[in-house]
């Protein structure tokens with residue numbers, strides 16, 4: 447029996463679901479959104495936002511140290527983890543409340559419940575037992591940490607979810623993984639004073655990023671005292687009276703207070719009736735969708751990490767908005783997933799857009815590389831041994847800048863702006879016509895005149 451009928455039922459009130467719900471409601475649709483945990487999703491509750499707050503906290507350590515070179519005398523600074531976590535939690539609660547208010551203002555009905563698809567049109571609210579009939583359904587259930595292979599003692603490893611709520615700052619931390627979350631948390635814990643070991647199964651961290659970026663970041667992280675162990679995995683974790691004994695695949699072992707796995711995330715596709723509704727999954731495990739986010743069932747759509755396309759918050763938001771425009775606004779809108787700028791909030795920060803050098807050399811007939819590495823001005827008096835890195839990858843035939851890779855302070859801020867130029871298909875000559883802003887680090891983007899390398903692809907036989 448149907449208790450209520452809506453035009454759109456959204457499962458998951460994270461970044462993508464909330465945006466879709468609000469925009470669809472603005473077009474006049476009757477919208478209901480269900481969330482079983484907290485409104486805001488991974489990004490707001492236990493991802494990007496709290497992570498960036500911890501990153502800010504961790505960076506004060508360098509500032510205090512460097513201040514001496516600029517004439518400051520400080521009494522030894524002290525850090526209190528509990529204060530940071532309590533203040534972070536307060537801010538996250540404020541943001542969650544703002545999300546709820548925005549949904550209310552948009553006249554979206556929010557239900558705090560798990561929602562289960564009974565078939566392609568009917569949804570059951572587990573909390574109340576209510577049945578809702580929906581003309582359209584949007585799945586925006588995101589993803590969750592995946593711990594990797596089962597090993598002895600895996601239950602002792604935390605994921606990023608728990609890292610935000612540790613009762614105290616661990617003195618010694620071992621992180622497994624070499625992606626976004628692993629390098630970001632390595633920087634956070636190290637900045638706050640912990641001894642950090644990062645264990646990565648491959649040759650170098652941040653697979654998929656430009657090789658120069660990977661090498662530069664690794665060297666910078668090691669300079670900051672983070673121990674990076676490559677070509678190894680965690681084989682077993684044993685709980686000790688105080689801490690854990692972590693054994694690696696080469697039989698070496700580390701005694702630490704906290705073991706964190708950042709070994710990727712998987713789409714949330716189970717336990718809410720996708721099969722009953724007839725929704726097909728893609729080979730990699732996410733929901734299969736077309737460029738309009740439509741699933742194999744024509745009136746069911748999916749956006750964000752559950753589709754495992756480009757797993758980033760702004761992409762999910764864009765996909766949610768495009769879905770609402772397409773289905774309720776009469777404006778079919780496909781999301782452009784090309785050249786998405788992205789930042790890794792490691793220490794130092796990474797900002798990238800477009801092709802890596804390796805990708806460009808594999809795809810383009812001619813590639814020109816411009817790159818530079820230098821000591822940022824602030825480090826001169828600060829006395830810090832650190833370097834920035836800037837690289838432009840240019841299509842040698844058209845002169846178009848097809849990639850930009852930055853490691854250094856504010857790389858995330860910089861790549862957002864460079865992203866506009868890259869999306870506008872700016873050429874290296876366009877970059878060069880722009881007057882430098884002096885003295886900044888970013889001026890390198892418009893002053894790199896000498897090619898560092900030039901490659902011509904051999905014609906295929």
Ligand code: NDP
Pocket residue numbers: 593594595622623624625626627628630646647648652653679708709710711756757758788789790791
């Ligand atoms: P990533 O996919 O970035 O990295 C996962 C890492 O774990 C890789 O280094 C991978 O190695 C390694 N790994 C995977 N499986 C195993 C295993 N069984 N044993 C050992 N190592 C393993 O995932 P994250 O968890 O870091 O982040 C999840 C997603 O969240 C990212 O893809 C990103 O889209 C998003 N995110 C974005 C942020 C941002 O925009 N700043 C911040 C944080 C997260 P290998 O390289 O060999 O595959």
